[in-house]
Amino acid sequence: MIKAVNLCKTFGKIKAVDNVNLEINQGEVICIIGPSGSGKSTLIRCLHGLETPESGELYIDDKKIDFSKNNSKELSKIGFVFQSFNLFPHKTVLENLTLGPIKAFGVSQKDAEETGRKLLARVGLADKENSYPSQLSGGQKQRVAIARALCQNPEAILFDEPTSALDPEMIGEVLNVMKELADEGMTLAVVTHEMGFAKKVATRVIFVDSGKIVEEGTPDQIFENPQSPRLKEFLSQIIHM
Amino acid sequence: MNAIERILTPENLKFMLLGAKYSLLIAIFALIGGSVLGLLAAVAKMSKIKPARIIANIYVEVIRGTPMMLQILVLYLCGPVITKALFNFVFTPNPVLVGIIAIAINSGAYSSELFRSAIQSVDKGQWEAAQTIGLSYTQTMKEIIIPQAFKRILPPYINEFIVLIKDSSLLANIGAVELLHSAQVIGAKFYNYLVPLLCATVMYLVVTLFISFCARKLERRLAESD
Numbered sequence: 001m002i003k004a005v006n007l008c009k010t011f012g013k014i015k016a017v018d019n020v021n022l023e024i025n026q027g028e029v030i031c032i033i034g035p036s037g038s039g040k041s042t043l044i045r046c047l048h049g050l051e052t053p054e055s056g057e058l059y060i061d062d063k064k065i066d067f068s069k070n071n072s073k074e075l076s077k078i079g080f081v082f083q084s085f086n087l088f089p090h091k092t093v094l095e096n097l098t099l100g101p102i103k104a105f106g107v108s109q110k111d112a113e114e115t116g117r118k119l120l121a122r123v124g125l126a127d128k129e130n131s132y133p134s135q136l137s138g139g140q141k142q143r144v145a146i147a148r149a150l151c152q153n154p155e156a157i158l159f160d161e162p163t164s165a166l167d168p169e170m171i172g173e174v175l176n177v178m179k180e181l182a183d184e185g186m187t188l189a190v191v192t193h194e195m196g197f198a199k200k201v202a203t204r205v206i207f208v209d210s211g212k213i214v215e216e217g218t219p220d221q222i223f224e225n226p227q228s229p230r231l232k233e234f235l236s237q238i239i240h241m
Numbered sequence: 242m243n244a245i246e247r248i249l250t251p252e253n254l255k256f257m258l259l260g261a262k263y264s265l266l267i268a269i270f271a272l273i274g275g276s277v278l279g280l281l282a283a284v285a286k287m288s289k290i291k292p293a294r295i296i297a298n299i300y301v302e303v304i305r306g307t308p309m310m311l312q313i314l315v316l317y318l319c320g321p322v323i324t325k326a327l328f329n330f331v332f333t334p335n336p337v338l339v340g341i342i343a344i345a346i347n348s349g350a351y352s353s354e355l356f357r358s359a360i361q362s363v364d365k366g367q368w369e370a371a372q373t374i375g376l377s378y379t380q381t382m383k384e385i386i387i388p389q390a391f392k393r394i395l396p397p398y399i400n401e402f403i404v405l406i407k408d409s410s411l412l413a414n415i416g417a418v419e420l421l422h423s424a425q426v427i428g429a430k431f432y433n434y435l436v437p438l439l440c441a442t443v444m445y446l447v448v449t450l451f452i453s454f455c456a457r458k459l460e461r462r463l464a465e466s467d
């Protein structure tokens with residue numbers, strides 16, 4: 001569904017993504033883990049064209065993405081959820097959801113609102129449609145952001161540390177929504193520090209260090225039987241999971 | 242005392258108020274025209290297209306680097322010559338109309354910086370979120386960025402309005418109907434400039450102080466809603 005071939009992205013001298021090959025297939029739940037600054041965000045952002053790689057190729061549904069052009073049609077098949085939510089503060093919750101479908105895809109306002117309400121109910125926020133983002137808690141904001149991503153009826157959703165900006169007591173509600181999505185068969189790729197979530201929900205775990213995929217496998221393989229010294233060291237440091 | 246009664250007749254006061262009304266109208270239309278030009282220049286300055294950036298920069302530098310009176314005179318005195326040379330079309334310039342255009346061009350150069358910094362102060366994440374839901378550049382600008390930038394721009398923008406009300410007095414030099422011009426006309430008629438100029442001073446102050454009072458109120462209101 002999403003395929004990256006020899007992807008490279010550097011910032012000055014830093015190789016944030018260093019020759020990465022990655023294929024995300026339908027129904028997979030991929031968790032990307034790794035130390036801070038290892039390039040996880042840059043990698044997942046490259047998969048949605050939020051960063052333009054210097055070299056390498058990106059395919060969405062076997063269609064090659066040409067980064068010199070506008071790819072909004074292909075890329076909007078993929079949803080994206082940010083660490084800092086990035087809701088539109090001057091729009092209501094429902095407007096945040098319906099803006100994309102109405103403006104980008106020409107869905108009628110009535111249909112968009114109907115879908116929007118359904119999705120808000122799905123993330124447990126049916127009563128918040130007329131609120132503004134500033135009136136919501138962090139966990140609620142992130143659930144709205146997930147509903148917004150769902151509005152474009154995506155084939156997959158990418159997450160960049162969706163719970164890192166949240167107070168601990170709100171992490172659970174967001175992870176639960178994500179787990180439900182996974183259980184319904186949605187394809188997910190999640191950069192996360194929540195090892196418990198990775199263990200329980202992931203079908204595949206990818207360990208990234210210094211811009212490279214160092215090791216990948218099932219949660220069992222990665223967490224119970226790590227091979228590379230760097231992964232072992234990383235896991236020993238986050239034993240408190 | 243005598244002079245005041247003699248000069249500030251209801252008729253002359255009405256004439257001055259008409260001038261004041263024109264000053265306000267000139268400032269309002271120049272502000273609108275200047276906003277359009279300023280917004281275009283701001284977008285061009287931030288554009289990926291190099292010629293657009295160059296043109297916008299030349300526009301801003303030329304206008305900011307030359308006196309406004311010169312710009313008004315160029316447009317007023319040379320406008321017909323230029324259109325004759327280019328399109329073989331001669332017109333008698335209307336001082337008010339030419340004045341509005343000249344002030345709008347001038348204001349656009351200054352407000353382009355205002356627009357640019359306000360647009361750039363909107364969080365980068367807003368652009369990214371808009372991109373991920375499929376919005377185009379223009380849609381993102383219109384739906385997401387400009388509404389948020391607008392709030393930041395409002396207080397300095399009202400200040401720009403006050404500047405334009407004062408700038409409109411330059412048009413007295415090309416004979417446009419406006420407040421300072423009215424004062425000068427009356428002054429010439431009665432061989433007394435003190436009274437009409439003082440009267441104009443009061444009228445300018447009433448308008449500008451009132452506007453800056455509103456601006457401060459609005460600013461406080463906006464600060465609260467953040």
Ligand SMILES: Nc1ncnc2c1ncn2[C@@H]1O[C@H](COP(=O)(O)OP(=O)(O)OP(=O)(O)O)[C@@H](O)[C@H]1O
Nearest residue numbers: 011014015016034035036037038039040041042043
């Ligand atoms: N816009 C940028 N400009 C310059 N350097 C950047 C930029 N974005 C990322 N980097 C650098 O690229 C490297 C990878 O960053 P990235 O944010 O992808 O790491 P990460 O794994 O997501 O880290 P974290 O867990 O802290 O979020 C880091 O060294 C970072 O400093």
Ligand SMILES: [Mg+2]
Nearest residue numbers: 040041042161
């Ligand atoms: Mg990151």
